[in-house]
Amino acid sequence: MPSRLAEAGGALDVLWIGTATGLEAKVTAAEAIPFKTVATGKLRRSANPLKMISPANVKDMGRVPLGAAQARSAVAEFAPDVVLGTGGYVAVPVGVAARMCHRPLVVHEQTVRLGLGNRALARMATRVAVSSESTLQFLPESARATAVVTGNPVRPEVLTGQGDKAIQALGLWGFDRSLPTVYITGGAQGSQQINELVSEILPWLLRHANVVHQCGPSHEERLRERASVLPEHLRSRYLVTGFVGPELPDVLALAGVVVSRSGAGTLAELTALGRAAVFIPLATSAGNEQEHNARHLADAGAAVALLGRAAPDTLQAAIGPLLTDPARRADIARRAAEHGRPDAADRLVDVLLSVVDRSSPDPAHAGRRRPG
Structure with a gap:
């Protein structure tokens, strides 16, 4: 995706926001991609609602406000032309930060079913990209009009x-x-x-x-x-x-x-x-x-x-x-x-660029291409 975005014109600046213990920390280090961490919490689901009020859940939920503040600071400082969220708990504070900072948000769902994080973000996203047509039925009604099937990018x-x-x-x-x-x-x-x-x-x-x-x-x-x-x-x-x-x-x-x-x-x-x-x-x-x-x-x-x-x-x-x-x-x-969608990366880049071009009144600024 970075090479495809760079081909679209202008300089490409990328900031990856994730957790210090996640795989993304290793990937960004290996690829020399700028990386910032935010605190996040995991919701441990259970069929028994009482079990969800566990000490671990309560502790993690207490980290959410801190993560939201950190994400807002990172997004405001970087000022991306578009924010791409790919699901998981860390995507939620970053997606909320995009909305608070008035930045376009593209949400990409990689799995067949919609994850909890993306389900929450879909309602506020500028566009929603999914990997399969069968995922569309799980989107909130308000998000279906902005949804597009891109597939899941492969190397x-x-x-x-x-x-x-x-x-x-x-x-x-x-x-x-x-x-x-x-x-x-x-x-x-x-x-x-x-x-x-x-x-x-x-x-x-x-x-x-x-x-x-x-x-x-x-x-x-x-x-x-x-x-x-x-x-x-x-x-x-x-x-x-x-x-x-x-x-x-x-x-x-x-x-x-x-x-x-x-x-x-x-x-x-x-x-x-x-x-x-x-x-x-x-x-x-x-x-x-x-x-x-x-x-x-x-x-x-x-x-x-x-x-x-x-x-x-x-x-x-x-x-x-x-x-x-x-x-x-x-x-x-x-x-x-x-x-299969071997061109999924190109499809997703097209969605990102369409959001940038639509949201930026200055063509020169739109050519800068800075996904967060």
Whole structure:
């Protein structure tokens, strides 16, 4: 997005506002993006209203006024042409600050269901961008007229992978190219649940596919030990690694099937690539958003989702038809691609620029492009 905004003309100044302990602190440091922190509180939801009046909730809610004051100070000092909020608790004070400072606010919802933060901000936003048409129904009535479906931006390099490069970079010389390749991932730290499920069906899986298994650094040694007892012809089709780095686009290009969690970023990448996927949602995700994401694609025939009980037999039943029936695999991949929006970043930038151009009476000022 920054490069696309810069191409639109004029200088581009960006200020990222987040929390000191969030992932954004690491990202901004690595990318040399100016960063300011604000205090924020997390609302721990419960079906029992009395449990919501917990000491932790009360303590966190007490941080909200401080965060709002800090956000207002940051927005007033930076004076952005537009503020982009992408959800989460930290977005609320920043969005409120945008309104108080009379700055246009664009809210972007990355998941299928509307998060609590974006639900509150949608009512005051200049424009609302969503990742899927199905999200529109969850918007407040007053926000639907300003809403636009942009999709969820994906990293450009993800779309340019080459399978043959993955073979060379990772030394996958034992892979049988007549078989489909399955990429298994539980995220950067890996997933013990996914690792255990895969381990239980691994001999069967390797009779039908090559496997690249990104298991997380803390799980790698144990999984290597388990794989060491496999027959050589199966073991040569299995790569277990703690982490996949710059080779990821090439691994995704090589893979015919992906087994993973169903976070918003994962869905965006796999649908943009048109990959058949088996999703195992993270049960503890906020608002059960991963299950909603997975169900959205599964109901459209664009993925397979293990909803409810995830066990070795259910995983084998889910992935089996994708490996043995190329037509079935291709059909799910095609339907996934229909939900993909590889140009989502461009669409979102267009929304930001339209708000800037509309709100700034001075064309020279509008060309400055300073999203907060």
